Amino acid sequence: MATTIRTTDLDFDNIKSRLKTFFQSKSEFADYDFEASGLSNILDVLAYNTHINGLIANFALNESFLNTAQLRSSVVSHAEILGYVPRSKTASKAVVKLSLSNSAVDRPSRITLPSNWTFTTEIDDQSYTFQTREAYVAVDDGTGTYNFLTSSGSDEIILTEGIEKTKTFLVGDTGDQQVYVIPDITIDTTTLIVKVYEATTSSDFVTYSNINTAIRINPDSRHYSIKEVPNGYYEIIFGDGSTLGQAPVSGNKVEITYLSSNGADANAGDTFTSNNFLTVGASDYPISVTTVAESSGGSDKEGIESIRSNAPSLFASQQRMVTAEDYKAQILSKYSEYLIDAVSWGGEENVPPIYGRAYVSLRFVENTTEETKQVVKNDIVNNLSKNLSVMGIDTVFADPINTYLELITTFNFDPDQTNITPRTAENDVLGVIRDYFVVNLARYGTVFRRSNILTEIDRLTPAILNSRMDVRLQQRFTPVVNEIRNYKISFPVPLQLPNKETYTLTSSKFTFNGIRCTFRNKLNSSVIQIIDVLGNLIASNIGSYDAETGVVDIIGTNIENFEGDNIKISVVPFNQSTVRPLRNYLLTYDPTRSTARAIIDRQRVSTAVTL
């Protein structure tokens, strides 16, 4: 007999059922299980109240942890505790060359383009404003052409998208503990400039910098910290005026300027026009703009999942770059608008090992220009590694290496269970495989698991009865034609051991000694041979593969020509069920060498009547 009412359930019906169970043990009332009864109405109220309280408690508890919080404000708040400031909107940047022609006789030898000089570009019929962030100087080249240069002498000038906004605050008494609110969700916090004037009428100011860039903090430091608050706005906070650095004092004026940005919408602008003429002497001259790199790098506010993933990593790295995860965390937290993913490993883990190096591989977002990639890499070295990493460790960048997967899929298909044709089903299966790679294998270190993808294929339609998949890995290399060369191709996983039934290694076609050939390993051996298209042996030993290390060595081979852009070496991995790439290897789907084939398998059983 129930003597207590269990209320751990969240579901309304379950709670009400518990209440009814309680009433069953009591004799006072009997009508609790008739929906129209008064008692049932009261049970509704009690159950609903318990249900709502339970849900609220559940939601509140979910929001209490970084791992389970659903509201952005909660995730941001948890990240703040870990010292992580989520990325704001980020302004898109373009690289241009700026010049001006002035053939006047009395032209000056040098002219200056002021900072915040605005330009316009159009993307999808929408106009966006870009601007310079510093002043540039140009010198007459003798013909009246002035090419504007940066302070380091480069003619590549960065334009930043956005409209400059200014917020001015008057500092109150210390007891007020002022927090300076910027009610703008479009702010790019990386463009923030904080100036503190002695008084409202002063023209002299001191500049405060973001505390995240601080190498050390002492009582003389001038830093501010910025944080996102629950409504999406931002707040600026200064030090305490003593141990945590200087702070503005009563009577000061704080002037905050920043760019209000359109984020990712302003990417891919490639034609820029100056909004104004530049006045030189008494005349106005147009500024000609040559685009070096279209606008890129603009992004929206950092998403909840990104914050959830990056905040603990950055906290663990403690603003220093010692372990591989530190490198990844610091780089992703600072440059996530440019990057899909980053990975790092020590030189001792490299193949071959090179000590005293930290290797970093960056996967950039689509359409990032080479110029932008180089800017990001230089920035990582100059602003992160030099300040935060261990002395004597050089940061070296390694490009991502694509390891292609050739997936040969066959599946039993019962046409009686669906309206779609086998050919459509084959295309659908290829679509599932393509989507699986996009969703699951876009990042470093992600593992291909054959059973997972087969499960998705089986789930596609009841007409797919079962499926199987043969997996081959493929690396590509571009040979130097008509030269005797050695080639070393590395696979990120061990390869299938030689056996007498199947070839572990095959390749795409190339020309050798005037004959169209392919590479293939000798059966039951790791020796690599050259075979013509009819299967005749052309060269009996031109190298070998090491199944354990996944390294293929091709020795002293003169390749005269090859099909396509490169030669594709395909191998059977030791473990086809799980492919776990190392370091900077990325698993990529090769649709040109992958197939899906339906095998008709009717489940309909003909019945016979036996008399």
Add this chain to the structure above:
Amino acid sequence: MVTKAFSLEDGNLSRKTLLGTKTREYKDIDLTFTNKPSGDIYKKNEAAAVKQAVKNLLLTNTTEKPFEPYYGGDLNAFLFSLSEDFDVEDIRDYIFTAISNYEPRAAVIDVQALIVPDRHDVKVTVVFQVVNTSEVVSIDITLARLR
């Protein structure tokens, strides 16, 4: 009173009235929450409990009960309809459907409705029998707009 005779196989109930065949008592809380001198509240028993339930059901609007969107007689909704949009048959249908779906203790015998458009009134009389008893109960419900 008519006496029903039952066979021994049916439980030897020949000496009992039909009312006596119902073994379960209906005991519900009185929704007026009137208290006894002892401080306890009154109960509704037997036919009175069913009557209260039917009235309660008919005056509940659909979607009013949590997680039971179709529960209710929805009679109040008629007050906010144009008088041309419904007729007595509609009201009867609503009442029959609601009671047959949600009040198994009542078997509707008759429903009479009177629509008085000029006074914005709907008068409804529901006559039903308490199932497994011979008791016939009548409920009068008058719906009128306050303003």
